[in-house]
Amino acid sequence: MADRVKEVAKEDFEAAKAHATDAVRSGAYLYPLKGIAYFLTNRSLWKPLLRQLAPTITLGIGVVTFMFAVTYVPQAAVLAIFNGPLAVVTTVLLVLSEASTLFNVLAKSFLINEALVDTFDGTLLSRNLPETVSKGRELVQGPTSIDKLGKLVKRPFASFTPKAIIRYFMYLPLNFIPVVGTVLFVILQGRRFGPTAHDRYFQLKGMSKSQREAWVEKKKAAYTSFGIPAVLLEMVPVAGIFFSFTNTVGAALWAADLEKASNGLKKSS
Numbered sequence: 001m002a003d004r005v006k007e008v009a010k011e012d013f014e015a016a017k018a019h020a021t022d023a024v025r026s027g028a029y030l031y032p033l034k035g036i037a038y039f040l041t042n043r044s045l046w047k048p049l050l051r052q053l054a055p056t057i058t059l060g061i062g063v064v065t066f067m068f069a070v071t072y073v074p075q076a077a078v079l080a081i082f083n084g085p086l087a088v089v090t091t092v093l094l095v096l097s098e099a100s101t102l103f104n105v106l107a108k109s110f111l112i113n114e115a116l117v118d119t120f121d122g123t124l125l126s127r128n129l130p131e132t133v134s135k136g137r138e139l140v141q142g143p144t145s146i147d148k149l150g151k152l153v154k155r156p157f158a159s160f161t162p163k164a165i166i167r168y169f170m171y172l173p174l175n176f177i178p179v180v181g182t183v184l185f186v187i188l189q190g191r192r193f194g195p196t197a198h199d200r201y202f203q204l205k206g207m208s209k210s211q212r213e214a215w216v217e218k219k220k221a222a223y224t225s226f227g228i229p230a231v232l233l234e235m236v237p238v239a240g241i242f243f244s245f246t247n248t249v250g251a252a253l254w255a256a257d258l259e260k261a262s263n264g265l266k267k268s269s
Helices: 002-026 028-041 043-110 113-126 162-176 180-196 199-204 209-218 220-234 240-262
Strands: 137-139 149-152
Touching (some): 002 220, 028 043, 028 220, 043 240, 199 240, 209 220
16 A cells, blocks of 8 residues: 555656646746736737726726725634634735636626737737737738727637636635645636636637647646736736736737747747
């Protein structure tokens, strides 16, 4: 029995090691940061965000205020039983995560859905991929990549599905485990977030459901490594809306590099 346990532990360790190696080699974890830099240095990409900035910030402040006022104290009391003094920190992370999820559901459903699509497509155009973008929308004449975006033909970035919300609340009890549980919670959220960041890319590529699943399975380590920092950025109160757009830019930059790599062209820096 002891030998069997050692064998299983060794297999799991080797699998985790291979997963981590794939994640590091992919460099996908850098794209949320590249998205910030690219967004800040390309003013034309600001237009979709600026159009929705005021109502979205108002919504963000309202959601975060409501969640801390209503849910912090009772959740801190429960977590204190499991986490002791660390409950002060873990509860903050938990409430921020909950507020982020609620905010994303509301904002992406009612306010910024098309703005994120415009940001993704505009980034691809700025990376000289009009053929890819034209598969999902009309293109027009304009001075900047955003100005060239015409009528949408396909509408991705669907609002949060019931399954995604159910899965989120299924993972919440992990936060009762001191430190490790919170880390696992973020990792699981990142694993889910990563592939959804490329929903538009999959659609522009014309991938079927089975093709998407096969693609994501092949690159699941990379998608998880992209999703973890992206999730952490969007957990920042209020500023999470800004990072929703920079994460979209980062996802588009990654998609552009994948396209250019498949065509033997030079990747972005």
